[in-house]
Amino acid sequence: xxxxxxxxxxxxxxxxxxxxxxxxxxxxxxxxxxxxxxxxxxxxxxxxxxxxxxxxxxxxxxxxxxxxxxxxxxxxxxxxxxxxxxxxxxxxxxxxxxxxxxxxxxxxxxxxxxxxxxxxxxxxxxxxxxxxxxxxxxxxxxxxxxxxxxxxxxxxxxxxxxxxxxxxxxxxxxxxxxxxxxxxxxxxxxxxxxxxxxxxxxxxxxxxxxxxxxxxxxxxxxxxxxxxxxxxxxxx
Amino acid sequence: xxxxxxxxxxxxxxxxxxxxxxxxxxxxxxxxxxxxxxxxxxxxxxxxxxxxxxxxxxxxxxxxxxxxxxxxxxxxxxxxxxxxxxxxxxxxxxxxxxxxxxxxxxxxxxxxxxxxxxxxxxxxxxxxxxxxxxxxxxxxxxxxxxxxxxxxxxxxxxxxxxxxxxxxxxxxxxxxxxxxxxxxxxxxxxxxxxxxxxxxxxxxxxxxxxxxxxxxxxxxxxxxxxxxxxxxxxxx
Numbered sequence: 194x195x196x197x198x199x200x201x202x203x204x205x206x207x208x209x210x211x212x213x214x215x216x217x218x219x220x221x222x223x224x225x226x227x228x229x230x231x232x233x234x235x236x237x238x239x240x241x242x243x244x245x246x247x248x249x250x251x252x253x254x255x256x257x258x259x260x261x262x263x264x265x266x267x268x269x270x271x272x273x274x275x276x277x278x279x280x281x282x283x284x285x286x287x288x289x290x291x292x293x294x295x296x297x298x299x300x301x302x303x304x305x306x307x308x309x310x311x312x313x314x315x316x317x318x319x320x321x322x323x324x325x326x327x328x329x330x331x332x333x334x335x336x337x338x339x340x341x342x343x344x345x346x347x348x349x350x351x352x353x354x355x356x357x358x359x360x361x362x363x364x365x366x367x368x369x370x371x372x373x374x375x376x377x378x379x380x381x382x383x384x385x386x387x388x389x390x391x392x393x394x395x396x397x398x399x400x401x402x403x404x405x406x407x408x409x410x411x412x413x414x415x416x417x418x419x420x421x422x423x424x425x426x427x428x429x
Numbered sequence: 430x431x432x433x434x435x436x437x438x439x440x441x442x443x444x445x446x447x448x449x450x451x452x453x454x455x456x457x458x459x460x461x462x463x464x465x466x467x468x469x470x471x472x473x474x475x476x477x478x479x480x481x482x483x484x485x486x487x488x489x490x491x492x493x494x495x496x497x498x499x500x501x502x503x504x505x506x507x508x509x510x511x512x513x514x515x516x517x518x519x520x521x522x523x524x525x526x527x528x529x530x531x532x533x534x535x536x537x538x539x540x541x542x543x544x545x546x547x548x549x550x551x552x553x554x555x556x557x558x559x560x561x562x563x564x565x566x567x568x569x570x571x572x573x574x575x576x577x578x579x580x581x582x583x584x585x586x587x588x589x590x591x592x593x594x595x596x597x598x599x600x601x602x603x604x605x606x607x608x609x610x611x612x613x614x615x616x617x618x619x620x621x622x623x624x625x626x627x628x629x630x631x632x633x634x635x636x637x638x639x640x641x642x643x644x645x646x647x648x649x650x651x652x653x654x655x656x657x658x659x660x661x662x663x664x665x
Binding site: 194195196197198199200201202203210214215216217218219221223224225244248252255288290338379380383384387388412415416417418419420421422423424425426427 | 435436439451460484488491574615619623653655656657658663
C-alpha cells in the first residue's frame with residue numbers, strides 16, 4: 194500500500210499572510226503527522242498563534258507524546274499565554290505505522306470527512322478549539338489503514354465559503370460527487386474543494402482556507418518516499 | 430514566480446528505517462526552509478541523531494534564528510551530547526521571501542548543485558559535518574531568486590552510489606544531461622537522480638539516499654500553495 198497526502202492552501206483575499214499553519218513531520222516511531230492549526234481572526238496575529246500551537250504540538254510529538262496529550266498541552270499553553278481570550282483550531286492526522294492506523298485528533302467545530310468503501314461519514318461530534326478553557330478535550334478517532342480509505346480535513350474557511358451570499362458550501366455533498374468519479378488523486382480532491390469554495394466567495398476568499406486530503410492506494414511502482422511543495426511568490 | 434520543491438528518498442537496502450531526516454517548515458518571517466540531516470552509519474541509531482539535529486534546527490529557525498547560527502548550535506549540541514564521536518551532515522535550503530533569496534547552508538562534504546542560465550556550478554568548498562569539533566562552521570551561499578534557478582541538494586548515499594562496483598556516480602554530469610532536456614519538473618529530476626543511483630547500486634542501495642530539488646518557475650495558473658506526500662508502507 195501507499196499513503197498519499199495532498200494539501201491546498203489559499204490566503205484570505207488581500208491578506209498576505211495566512212492565519213493557518215500546516216506542517217508535516219516524521220513521528221519518532223515511524224509514520225508521519227500532519228498538524229494543521231487556524232488562529233482566531235486573520236493576518237499576522239492569527240499566524241503567530243497558529244505557528245505557536247503547531248510548534249508546541251510537533252515538539253511534543255517528536256518526544257513521543259501521544260497526539261491527544263499534545264493537543265491538550267497546546268491548549269493549556271495557549272490558555273495560559275492569552276488568558277482564554279484567543280482560540281485556535283487544531284487537527285492532527287497521524288499515520289501510525291506501529292498500529293497500522295490513522296489517528297485523527299480534532300479540536301475544531303469543522304467536521305472531518307472519512308470515506309470508506311463507498312460510504313462517506315462526517316465526523317462532527319461537538320469539538321471546541323484550543324485555548325478557550327482549562328478543560329478542552331480533543332475528539333479522537335482511530336481508523337485502520339486500508340486501501341480506498343479517504344480522509345479530508347479542513348479549516349473553517351471552507352465551511353464559511355459562500356455564506357455571505359447565502360449559498361454555503363456543503364462539503365459532504367461535494368465529496369460524495371467527487372468520489373463517484375474515477376479515483377481522483379488527493380491533489381485533485383483538495384484542489385477541487387478549494388476551487389469550489391473560492392467560486393462561492395466570488396473569487397475573493399473571505400477567510401484563509403486549508404484543505405488536507407489523505408488517501409490509501411494500492412502500491413504503485415517504486416518504494417521511494419516523495420514530497421513536493423509549490424510556493425507561489427511575488428518577489429519582484 | 431513560483432517555487433517548486435521535490436524530494437525523493439529511499440532507505441538503504443534491507444534497512445527499514447532511514448538515517449536521513451528531512452522536514453520542510455515555514456519560516457516565521459515568510460518563506461520556508463528544507464532541513465536535511467544524515468546521521469553517521471544507518472538504522473535506528475543514525476535516525477535518532479539526524480532527528481535530533483533536525484528538531485534542534487527547526488526549533489531555532491522557528492524562533493527567528495539565522496540558518497548559520499542554527500547549524501552551529503546543532504553542531505555544538507551534538508558535540509556535547511556525543512563527545513565528538515558521532516557526526517551528522519546538515520543542509521538547509523531556505524526560501525527567504527524577505528530578501529528575495531535562497532540561502533544555502535551546508536555542513537556536508539557532498540556538494541550542492543546550482544543551475545542558472547544554462548550553467549551548472551557545484552558548490553564543493555570543503556565543509557565538515559556537525560558534531561566533530563567545537564569549531565564547525567557551515568558553508569553559506571545566498572542566491573537571488575530568479576526564474577530558471579535550479580538547486581539540487583543530496584546526502585552522501587548519492588555520492589557513494591556505484592563505488593562498490595568501481596563506477597561511481599557523477600552527479601554534475603547527470604544534471605547537465607538532464608537540464609539540456611525540455612524543462613524537467615523538480616520531481617522528474619529528483620526521481621531520475623535517485624533511480625540512476627539505485628541502478629549503479631544494482632537495485633540495492635548501499636546507503637540511505639535523499640535528493641532535494643528546488644526550481645523557480647514562472648507563475649503557472651492559480652495562487653494556491655500545494656504540498657503532496659507519498660509514503661509507501663508495508664502494513665499487512
